[in-house]
Amino acid sequence: MLDPKLLNKSFDETVANLQKKKVSADLLAQLKDLYLVNKGFKLDLETAQAYQNDKSKLFQKLAKNSEELNNLKLDLANNKNKIAELTEKVRDSEINLEKLLHTIPNITSNDVPFGNDENDNVLLENILEPRIFHFEPKAHYELGENNNWLDFERGAKLAKSRFTVIKGLGARLERALINFMLDHNREYGFDEVSVPIITNSKSLFGTGQLPKFEEDLFKIEGEDLYLIPTSEVTLTNIFNDEIINIDQLPIKMTAVTPCFRKEAGSGGRDIRGIIRQHQFYKVELVAITKQEDSDDILEKMIECSSSMLTKLGLPHRKMLLCGGDMGFSARKTVDIEVWLPSQNKYREISSVSNTGDFQARRANIRYRDGKNNKLAHTLNGSSLAVGRTLVAIMENYQQADGSIEIPEILKKYL
């Protein structure tokens, strides 16, 4: 959540910054007005409350049925009505303020470039050269069916389209990848955590999925519960409404969970194969840090994910996202894209973001720094989407005869 004080104290700067994320200046001006109106009502309310509190103390001193007491009663009855009115006004103005505030994305870090979409992202680094094929490389869905790893029809039969049954060596490879990734992350200092994959609206609000992106989530009927779209939600919210002791920071966690996404609005994109599914495993990294440490830890998380691809021998590149391509909660995001020979291009396989205090303000995650409680910084990153890694291995390690070689490092996990 945006700090509403920013609108009051440095309005122009904030407007300029949020232009990167396509937030209009009008909207922010409106937000500032709402903030000031609400503040005014609050002040009036507090004054009336102070009056009521103060005068109520006199009741113990005044004689029963005295004229003074009766007058006071009348006076306070009036004041009470006034309080009720003002309470209403404060509440209404607050609802209006929050409704708008909750839909404003995070401000971006200064080094985030302007831009509209993925074409304006900035290449940071290429790692490993794509292999040269002496035959026409097949798409993973073709390889998957030929090798009897991927069964799309049965997946659709069991649930619907965008669900897939993974079988045989494909299934074992998926599990091997998960184990390999978790071990790798532990070497980078991330403690393994096992979290619920169902979560409530409060947690989803905390990390920014709600209220704006409800249509992307699978909701449990009749309950305030949703399937998680990423374990970022449950990992980060482990600490919601808590004050963390500073010597526990940074907290670095990793988890594997299935993730569930409705993919509303993704239209016909990636309809073939397992690139875009309603359910997929993802190994996640989450860090909770001191304010001054988050930039460094972002770099380490990017390195953690990138080196994992290097170990797997998969060519990839790091892209600094432009404002227009960034997510709602992010202050700075670096995507890692893996080479897919069949598409002859790089596709997102990991996204690592520093959200600054945006999620911490929503989820109320703080740490004690001496006498002060400060909002923590939270970061998250896919330490690779498992399904997409499987895709990348299939395509990059395919042989002329249609078989798939197993990356050396995974052999001990099979």
Next chain:
RNA sequence: GGACAGAUGGGUGAGCGGUUGAAACCGCACGCCUGGAACGCGUGUGUAGGGAAACUUACCGAGGGUUCGAAUCCCUCUCUGUCCGCCA
């Protein structure tokens, strides 16, 4: 799912409808004591908002209600514990 019990500050735990934002103890911080420490003694120590400050408002699981005044009374909900049921 059924029955009962409970929810108070960093922790344990008192709280009568009005000097209780909250006793006491523990913890923590600082000071004194000491060569240094322990012990002991003293002082301080919740969160959030507003304000330059003085100060002020809200918060005792959450939300409502009664009252001039609610941690305290009433209602609803949530969670936790115990017992029963059901189970991986």
